[in-house]
Amino acid sequence: MINHHSYLIKNADAVLTGLSGDAARSSATDIRIHDGKISELGQLTAQANEQIVDAKDCVIYPAWVNTHHHLFQSLLKGEPQGLNQSLTAWLASTPYRFRGAFDERTFRIAVRIGLIELLRSGCATVADHHYLYWPQMLFDGSAILFDEAEKLGMRFVLCRGGATLTRGLENELPQALRPEKFEDYMTDVERLVSKYHQADSAAFRKIVMAPTSSLHSTTAQQFRESAKIARQLGIGMHSHLSETVDYLDAAKAKFNMTPVQFCAEHDWVGSDVWFAHLVKLLPEEIQLLGQTRTGIAHCPQSNARLGSGIADLVTLEQAGMTISIGVDGAGSNEAADMLSETHAAWLLQRARKGMLATPQYEGGLFEGGGDAATIEDVIRWGTAGGAKILGLDQLGTIEVGQQADLVIYKLDDPRYFGLHDLAIGPIASAGRAKIKAMFIAGKMVMENDQIPDLDMQELAWQAKQSVKLLQQRSMQMSKIA
Known part of the structure; x- marks a missing residue:
């Protein structure tokens, strides 16, 4: 995965901002990320030296x-x-x-x-x-x-x-x-x-x-x-x-x-x-x-x-x-x-x-x-509310000038088919929506639902072995007690 300083997210079906009231949904379809922050929202034209992320049929939330x-x-x-x-x-x-x-x-x-x-x-x-x-x-x-x-x-x-x-x-x-x-x-x-x-x-x-x-x-x-x-x-x-x-x-x-x-x-x-x-x-x-x-x-x-x-x-x-x-x-x-x-x-x-x-x-x-x-409400609580509590006021919402901590969900599983409002899918329909891309401070940390260099099978094996080990140790300690 190549890390770029600038991205242009295009063609989003919906952008939910983490804000309250009428501002909870943005009319923008495109988001520009530059130097780790959200620099523009709207219907935007690509500039030189920025990576395009196609968010067609996707919804975007604050991370x-x-x-x-x-x-x-x-x-x-x-x-x-x-x-x-x-x-x-x-x-x-x-x-x-x-x-x-x-x-x-x-x-x-x-x-x-x-x-x-x-x-x-x-x-x-x-x-x-x-x-x-x-x-x-x-x-x-x-x-x-x-x-x-x-x-x-x-x-x-x-x-x-x-x-x-x-x-x-x-x-x-x-x-x-x-x-x-x-x-x-x-x-x-x-x-x-x-x-x-x-x-x-x-x-x-x-x-x-x-x-x-x-x-x-x-x-x-x-x-x-x-x-x-x-x-x-x-x-x-x-x-x-x-x-x-x-x-x-x-x-x-x-x-x-x-x-x-x-x-x-x-x-x-x-x-x-x-x-x-x-x-x-x-x-x-x-x-x-x-x-x-x-x-x-x-x-x-x-x-x-x-x-x-x-x-x-x-x-x-x-x-x-x-x-x-x-x-x-x-x-x-x-x-x-x-x-x-x-x-x-x-x-x-x-x-x-x-x-x-x-x-x-x-x-x-x-x-x-x-x-x-x-x-x-739930999005606001889980994003802007949490950021406020932690003293991280530069994140938690999708606004110009805020840190580019956001996630693009691609709702291509049958559980999301038939939704009249695609924007609510990740919460209302539950499940684990696939992630087209995810950014933290403008860095792409997930792409096409993958975490770079993650061996999921190895992690699963380590988990199983660790559970067995914890069980054995717990039994040993209970006998000593």
Whole structure:
């Protein structure tokens, strides 16, 4: 594949921009890319020395921005012991049981699989909430994550997870389940910021302060201190919150507050903060999150798979929150890609509104949820919303002057045949739409549905061998325990 500095995308059937209202769809059929940015939109004439990309019968979206993932779980899909469990039991059965079974090689393969799966769905930017850290680790997971993303040309945000507390006795825990010391955790965050963090709004690398659980991973004092350090470093803040009713119960028991009230009391709300899930919220919590412009990474498939529920995105956005889409870990989401996720987001917002609707029999009609969220809403959440949350305001929309992060979907599978509006196909019809071409900062990272130099058969073999190895190690560790 030859990389050109200038491209002209011609003859697109539709261009969806990631913007709101009437601006959500562009009348343009052509897009010019120059020096990594979108330089023109319209009906354009080719210039010298630019490569033409024919987008006939294709639709163009901004590349997706995934704001919550756990890439190590790419080798834990469909794990039997956790398959039919809800959140708390699943955590013990799957991610924590296999946590210590990962070594440098299996971790790298898991990361590679997850990033490739995301890229092949049209995702350019990944925020990974990585929490595999423990004392005397034998490999640097942070370095591997950045390295694998760089090889694929993807933007990567490391949400540096971790815990200083455990519910067990430290001396009796396996090494991989032992907590870090708070000062070591903060020192590593500072190291990562110094080594990787780019502060600009078109960055390829960012670091985020991200204790694994807002209620359980640190002491209340440490939680507040982590917010102070994050803001001193100029980085964002992220954690899990209110995924289940258990969060409400735990916050009440431990702090005599609601979960959101606890976060607010400890400086963990604001436009530089976003939480994954937020499925179970009280009205006063929604009001507080909206007033402070706190963000959400909505993970509909994982929340459904674990039986947690459906976050009310429409109400949250109306309250003032910034909405984004996250895939969550593949251990609770066996299709860990952004097309599956946005398809689920579109359907489940409608299902949620329908379930809550009161039957009204005037005229024999039932007031359902068919208008809860539009395709354009979902695209905006999964692109511009995510970019805003991550402080990457130069991407996420298709506009002149923005970074050329975009994907051209070729809808030539029968599932898209018969569509009256081709533009909605990648989300409404689901499946994995083929990618004619994909650009990140103006560089073509996929062409004719192929990632350069990727041996898919070799990757599949590595995955199978790694799964067997993880299973063997997990069994060995359980016998020792």
